[in-house]
Amino acid sequence: MMITKSWFYFTSGTESEKIEIWENIQVDIFDDSLKIKTITVWKWSVLNIFSCINSKADLEIFHEYNSRSNINLLVLWSENNTKIKIYSIIENDGSESNLNMVSLVNNEDSIEIDSKIIINKWVKWSSWNIKQNNIFLWEKWSIRSIPWLKIASNESKSSHSMKIEKISDEKLFYLRSRWIDKENAVLIMLESLFDSCFKNLNDDIFKNEIHEKFNDYILR
Numbered sequence: 001m002m003i004t005k006s007w008f009y010f011t012s013g014t015e016s017e018k019i020e021i022w023e024n025i026q027v028d029i030f031d032d033s034l035k036i037k038t039i040t041v042w043k044w045s046v047l048n049i050f051s052c053i054n055s056k057a058d059l060e061i062f063h064e065y066n067s068r069s070n071i072n073l074l075v076l077w078s079e080n081n082t083k084i085k086i087y088s089i090i091e092n093d094g095s096e097s098n099l100n101m102v103s104l105v106n107n108e109d110s111i112e113i114d115s116k117i118i119i120n121k122w123v124k125w126s127s128w129n130i131k132q133n134n135i136f137l138w139e140k141w142s143i144r145s146i147p148w149l150k151i152a153s154n155e156s157k158s159s160h161s162m163k164i165e166k167i168s169d170e171k172l173f174y175l176r177s178r179w180i181d182k183e184n185a186v187l188i189m190l191e192s193l194f195d196s197c198f199k200n201l202n203d204d205i206f207k208n209e210i211h212e213k214f215n216d217y218i219l220r
Helices: 169-176 182-198 203-219
Strands: 007-010 018-021 026-030 038-041 046-053 057-063 068-076 082-090 096-105 109-119 126-136 141-151 156-166
Touching (some): 038 068, 046 203, 068 203, 082 096, 109 126
Parallel strands (some): 007 026, 109 141, 126 156
């Protein structure tokens, strides 16, 4: 599937697992289950991709000259022994990729996050950043994160940060003592993280697609 115009795209109905973003355009994509396997971002183009997933995912993004990708994921873990793999391959100068992932983890889930950056030795002025926030809603869990930085260039940079935390019982008790139900209390506590992932996403899509999935997840 070739995208040639700047626009906002839904990929839910497409059967293609491979997308190419043509030159010098800006594309926003909402993929509700991250079924896409491969994306190529051609030179001078910008890709913003948003997804809310609850099962395994496997995505590779290839970057041409001066291209940029921003990957925004809300992960609602619901299957034990689930793996998410996000790879970004930078082969040309001036490219940039940013991954912002917020994960909500249920009781006794075992999860693995495999994120890799590959920057070839001849590449200059490129960067790649990973930011992961993992929030555990119950007591038992297991997480394995593999940030693999394969950087052969001295003129490129990358960074990785991962935060693991549990919903504060004290804050939750405080909000519920103000007659706020559990669902809304948790949503209030997570609102800033949601905003960081989906601040550029259309409000209607956020409310209809993501908020509904979140509610089902919290109340199940």
